[in-house]
Amino acid sequence: MDSPDQTVEIEHTHVTFPEEMTLECGAVLRGMTVAYRTYGTLNAERSNAVLVCHALTGDQYVAERHPLTGKGGWWETVVGPGRPVDTDRFFVICVNVLGGCMGSTGPRSARDDVDIDPAPVWGTDFPPVTIGDMVRAQKRLIDHLGIARLFAVIGGSMGGMQVLEWAAKYPDAVFAAIPVATAAYHSAQNIAFHEVGRQAIFADPDWNGGRYWQIGKIPARGLAVARMCAHITYLSEQALTRKFGRRLQTAPKDPTEAISLFGDMFEVESYLRHQGSSFVHRFDANSYLTITRAMDYFDLAAEYGGDLAAAFRGTGTRFCIVSFTSDWLFPTRESRAIARALNRAAANVSFVEVPSDKGHDAFLLDEPAFHRILAGFLQGCAVHAGLPG
Amino acid sequence: MDSPDQTVEIEHTHVTFPEEMTLECGAVLRGMTVAYRTYGTLNAERSNAVLVCHALTGDQYVAERHPLTGKGGWWETVVGPGRPVDTDRFFVICVNVLGGCMGSTGPRSARDDVDIDPAPVWGTDFPPVTIGDMVRAQKRLIDHLGIARLFAVIGGSMGGMQVLEWAAKYPDAVFAAIPVATAAYHSAQNIAFHEVGRQAIFADPDWNGGRYWQIGKIPARGLAVARMCAHITYLSEQALTRKFGRRLQTAPKDPTEAISLFGDMFEVESYLRHQGSSFVHRFDANSYLTITRAMDYFDLAAEYGGDLAAAFRGTGTRFCIVSFTSDWLFPTRESRAIARALNRAAANVSFVEVPSDKGHDAFLLDEPAFHRILAGFLQGCAVHAGLPG
Numbered sequence: 001m002d003s004p005d006q007t008v009e010i011e012h013t014h015v016t017f018p019e020e021m022t023l024e025c026g027a028v029l030r031g032m033t034v035a036y037r038t039y040g041t042l043n044a045e046r047s048n049a050v051l052v053c054h055a056l057t058g059d060q061y062v063a064e065r066h067p068l069t070g071k072g073g074w075w076e077t078v079v080g081p082g083r084p085v086d087t088d089r090f091f092v093i094c095v096n097v098l099g100g101c102m103g104s105t106g107p108r109s110a111r112d113d114v115d116i117d118p119a120p121v122w123g124t125d126f127p128p129v130t131i132g133d134m135v136r137a138q139k140r141l142i143d144h145l146g147i148a149r150l151f152a153v154i155g156g157s158m159g160g161m162q163v164l165e166w167a168a169k170y171p172d173a174v175f176a177a178i179p180v181a182t183a184a185y186h187s188a189q190n191i192a193f194h195e196v197g198r199q200a201i202f203a204d205p206d207w208n209g210g211r212y213w214q215i216g217k218i219p220a221r222g223l224a225v226a227r228m229c230a231h232i233t234y235l236s237e238q239a240l241t242r243k244f245g246r247r248l249q250t251a252p253k254d255p256t257e258a259i260s261l262f263g264d265m266f267e268v269e270s271y272l273r274h275q276g277s278s279f280v281h282r283f284d285a286n287s288y289l290t291i292t293r294a295m296d297y298f299d300l301a302a303e304y305g306g307d308l309a310a311a312f313r314g315t316g317t318r319f320c321i322v323s324f325t326s327d328w329l330f331p332t333r334e335s336r337a338i339a340r341a342l343n344r345a346a347a348n349v350s351f352v353e354v355p356s357d358k359g360h361d362a363f364l365l366d367e368p369a370f371h372r373i374l375a376g377f378l379q380g381c382a383v384h385a386g387l388p389g
Numbered sequence: 390m391d392s393p394d395q396t397v398e399i400e401h402t403h404v405t406f407p408e409e410m411t412l413e414c415g416a417v418l419r420g421m422t423v424a425y426r427t428y429g430t431l432n433a434e435r436s437n438a439v440l441v442c443h444a445l446t447g448d449q450y451v452a453e454r455h456p457l458t459g460k461g462g463w464w465e466t467v468v469g470p471g472r473p474v475d476t477d478r479f480f481v482i483c484v485n486v487l488g489g490c491m492g493s494t495g496p497r498s499a500r501d502d503v504d505i506d507p508a509p510v511w512g513t514d515f516p517p518v519t520i521g522d523m524v525r526a527q528k529r530l531i532d533h534l535g536i537a538r539l540f541a542v543i544g545g546s547m548g549g550m551q552v553l554e555w556a557a558k559y560p561d562a563v564f565a566a567i568p569v570a571t572a573a574y575h576s577a578q579n580i581a582f583h584e585v586g587r588q589a590i591f592a593d594p595d596w597n598g599g600r601y602w603q604i605g606k607i608p609a610r611g612l613a614v615a616r617m618c619a620h621i622t623y624l625s626e627q628a629l630t631r632k633f634g635r636r637l638q639t640a641p642k643d644p645t646e647a648i649s650l651f652g653d654m655f656e657v658e659s660y661l662r663h664q665g666s667s668f669v670h671r672f673d674a675n676s677y678l679t680i681t682r683a684m685d686y687f688d689l690a691a692e693y694g695g696d697l698a699a700a701f702r703g704t705g706t707r708f709c710i711v712s713f714t715s716d717w718l719f720p721t722r723e724s725r726a727i728a729r730a731l732n733r734a735a736a737n738v739s740f741v742e743v744p745s746d747k748g749h750d751a752f753l754l755d756e757p758a759f760h761r762i763l764a765g766f767l768q769g770c771a772v773h774a775g776l777p778g
């Protein structure tokens with residue numbers, strides 16, 4: 001796990017589209033690769049496809065062993081045989097987002113705008129992408145797979161932003177939409193936390209102006225600090241207190257980090273350091289910058305004159321919106337604002353706030369109430385869609 | 390403001406005590422300097438002294454132009470002629486905490502445990518200090534000034550921790566205690582945020598293992614990231630939204646920070662960057678590490694078998710506890726826990742939660758309701774103490 005280039009070696013399942021892709025910023029990708037994974041079987045009517053959208057640091061390995069970390073899929077609590085998104089029934093697709101680092105076109109890809117052989121990688125010159133760009137890339141894949149209408153689109157956090165974008169832009173292609181622990185725009189506080197992470201990356205000397213691969217390095221310490229800061233926002237105060245409280249453990253002897261009292265450190269410090277250091281081996285710093293920017297710029301209502309309801313007017317999609325009580329990164333009030341906008345648009349919408357003390361991360365964890373809601377909503381939608389039971 | 394050594398040049402008002410000071414960690418300071426400022430006049434009975442305790446990045450310049458930044462005192466809304474802590478009536482003392490960088494003994498001081506001339510500075514070898522150590526240093530100054538009993542001790546955030554420590558350890562020396570926006574222990578979440586800041590400092594190459602002065606540098610980028618992260622926790626989500634929302638401004642052209650969409654950046658990003666970069670010229674990184682550690686280790690009840698009430702049993706001190714509704718760093722529930730402990734200890738206690746959307750920083754800002762509470766409580770105490778009106 002020590003080689004910074006390790007991920008480059010992995011061959012991800014992918015499609016490369018020869019057509020140009022014009023991004024919202026105006027930049028043109030001459031070709032675009034979309035890496036993805038599927039689970040289950042597409043039925044003859046092509047009517048049982050469920051698109052799962054991943055969050056900031058997620059990827060397409062939603063329900064299987066991760067090829068890089070060796071860990072289980074990031075949403076095996078939700079996606080799999082007999083799980084709420086049942087792969088015995090549904091054909092599940094998960095796509096690495098545009099700008100990501102697990103096989104889809106992103107900062108680590110070779111430039112397609114220069115005639116140099118071999119082409120250098122994009123790095124920081126990769127154009128900024130938006131949640132809208134990510135969704136249009138996914139739409140190309142769905143078209144490519146011959147799926148006219150997705151039975152459902154589901155995702156949490158940034159995945160939920162993609163769900164909202166899908167429902168707004170392609171209402172006829174989305175039978176059911178499940179945005180979880182998300183918002184229709186990124187708040188000033190969330191932008192601020194992202195900016196701290198970006199500044200930590202910029203402050204790392206191994207960042208090397210964004211061209212770290214040229215010196216054979218990764219900005220590991222800066223990226224670790226970014227991850228640590230973000231990780232706190234994923235947990236609730238209660239979860240941190242329950243998991244760690246003020247318990248101490250023996251501090252490692254590290255002459256550069258001398259100041260500890262009586263040779264101890266808090267368990268929560270050790271946990272955060274581990275979160276930071278393990279992250280840098282599976283994620284690319286330029287992708288982190290690109291994707292945090294995409295989240296920050298997300299503001300669905302802004303495209304509709306500030307009226308979120310206008311994004312969904314006339315929609316036939318069935319919505320199930322889920323928030324968690326202790327999520328302070330995407331608090332319930334932001335989900336409620338989506339539900340109200342959908343009500344104003346006369347949409348078919350359920351909204352559930354799930355009691356949980358696990359914070360934003362609750363959507364990834366074992367939350368039986370959330371899973372029951374998901375399973376029930378999908379079963380109801382299956383009946384309405386005429387899916388075989 | 391560009392010289393990292395600028396603060397070293399300033400002559401702060403101070404006392405150097407020849408007696409040894411044994412710290413809680415067991416280390417011994419052979420001598421100790423306490424830098425302080427006073428405002429107003431000590432009356433003949435020496436009964437009108439108010440000790441103001443500063444927060445993490447504060448200092449003794451509470452109610453006057455700061456010698457380094459040229460800005461006004463950090464608590465001029467509260468301390469001054471005609472203000473709630475009225476310097477026409479009270480003799481106000483404010484002490485730079487032990488471990489600080491504005492004249493009191495701290496990491497920037499010359500070592501006193503080596504026989505080298507000139508002695509090198511402590512740097513990261515400065516022993517860890519506690520809130521208790523800070524208060525014992527202040528007590529030496531108070532004794533030196535010939536004050537047997539402080540009329541009041543007041544402070545917010547880490548200043549409030551010192552107030553609680555004063556009241557617990559020297560009940561006979563504290564007539565009135567006003568802990569504001571504070572807690573009797575530092576929570577796991579707060580420790581986690583501090584740890585992110587420390588890791589950002591450690592990640593800066595100019596940190597140089599804590600001996601940055603030896604290379605003529607300061608870990609400016611790391612310290613700035615630490616400050617940015619902390620600053621978010623000082624504000625409420627509402628305050629950030631009100632001040633900045635999602636407003637954009639033109640981004641400076643910086644080739645190392647390339648990724649911005651359409652050349653814009655969010656105003657909140659610009660604000661945070663300014664907060665970070667202006668901070669590094671007035672604060673020492675090793676002091677930041679020392680003082681954040683002191684806050685993290687604070688747990689007053691732990692010294693009393695886990696029973697906070699035991700810290701205050703039999704106290705004659707009058708307490709006024711203040712919290713702010715939108716403070717999520719030191720939320721009201723932590724102030725309420727103090728109030729309940731004081732009630733169990735049969736202490737004289739008022740507890741007020743002030744409605745404010747300004748977050749933790751509310752205690753520093755223009756909050757008329759808070760100021761009325763302060764003035765009223767002090768006036769009531771003055772009557773009880775028999776202070777001339």
